[in-house]
Amino acid sequence: MANLRTFDLNLLLAFDILMRERNVTRAAECMFVTQSAMSHTLHRLRQQLNDPVLIKSPAGMQPTALALALVEPVRSLLQEMERLLEAPQAFDPASSQRRFTIAATDYMEFLILPELSKLIEQSAPGVDIHVKRTESAFPLPQLENGSLDVVLGFASVLNPPAHLHCEHLFTDRMACVVRQDHPRIKAAPSLEDYLAATHMLISRTGDKLGVIDEKLVELGLERRINFIVPHFLSAPLIVAQSNMILSLPYRLAIAFQKLVPLDVLPVPVSLPDYDLAMIWHPLWEKDPAHGWLREQITLIGRNIDASEILL
Missing domain, CATH: 3.40.190.10 (Periplasmic binding protein-like II)
Known part of the structure; x- marks a missing residue:
């Protein structure tokens, strides 16, 4: 039997098609390659599996016992790989029971969470929000492993690593x-x-x-x-x-x-305005559920930013 470290995994798709068609010509047509190329692929399969795989008989090409034993496991593996490579399913907030974890200062809690709770109650009643206080050390490991979804706070104080995404929410003074x-x-x-x-x-x-x-x-x-x-x-x-x-x-x-x-x-002291920001890890940039949460927080931030500072 072949060793996984040396086995060419590209041959699995060809194996699956050969097992379905049991004919090199038809398998070549399915893979949009020449018959010669498909014959070469079958030869490589035989070498790596150390098994004939398909044997000629009066009734056509017949799979060996090893090939038959591999059919279902290989098919399941290919289906799982296909599922993983598909575009992420759209996030449906109305039916989701996702739990999100947010790290925030009490200042950001006070301004963001009342509106966020209202939005969730209206459009995503099954979604849970868990809020944690921001710590002195930036929570990079938690953002990387997914135990924390976003961090909210003063951009200058948080000072996140450059590779993270940082979105301006609103300005204050x-x-x-x-x-x-x-x-x-x-x-x-x-x-x-x-x-x-x-x-x-x-x-x-x-x-x-x-x-x-x-x-x-x-x-x-x-x-x-x-x-x-x-x-x-x-x-x-x-x-x-x-x-x-x-x-x-x-x-x-x-x-x-x-x-x-x-x-x-x-305040009779000259101080610059400062930015409030939302920070997240690029690992979760394409996650539809994560994107939905960020959209809600961004919307709230824009509404806050639209209110004028009258000082």
Whole structure:
């Protein structure tokens, strides 16, 4: 019997056709080759299998016992290969029970997930979404092995490897919020007023240094941060009942303003706008289900981006 490492797998298709036709001329016609070429292929099959494969008889070419034993396994293998090489089946969200896993910051959760849940409830009720928090180390292994579908967050912070796909979702900029009846800050704060106030910081790691503080350090300035929380959930409620200033992304500030009485004001520090992005591995680029998920998130991002930043 031939060794798989030395066997020419291209001969399997010829074997299957020869077993169906049991005639070299008809097999050659099926494979669109000459009779001579098909005879040569049969000769190579005999050499690699160390078996006559087909033997002439008064009733025509007859397969050997080995050839008969190989017919069904070879046919099944070719059918499986054909299935694998076919174009992926279209994804039907209405009937799918696919589970997607998303890594995101709580900021992206707050802006993306409510709309995503609405879209899924309407068009893909059987689809499940599992959200994981982004970690300090970029989750490349999880994207490669498929345990994570996409990562959502600040493009500059995530800094993904160049070979990954990174799609812009929307732009944001820093703003600040204070309670509506704040005793000192009634309008856009000056830098002096901003530095004189006490501040609240949202820091998942507990670090007492954010992007604003890094900029202030460059200017030789410092603000007083006397309240640090690890996530966004409690932040608006605390600010609405205190005299602290909370600096955060504008689009999140507007969402908070709908929940509690807050004034949204510009930050008196010059900072660039920043991009929010979706990142995925090219291994899953052609997967129809994966593409559907990305389309939903892209649509939500475009709608967010279309809303003007009024600062």
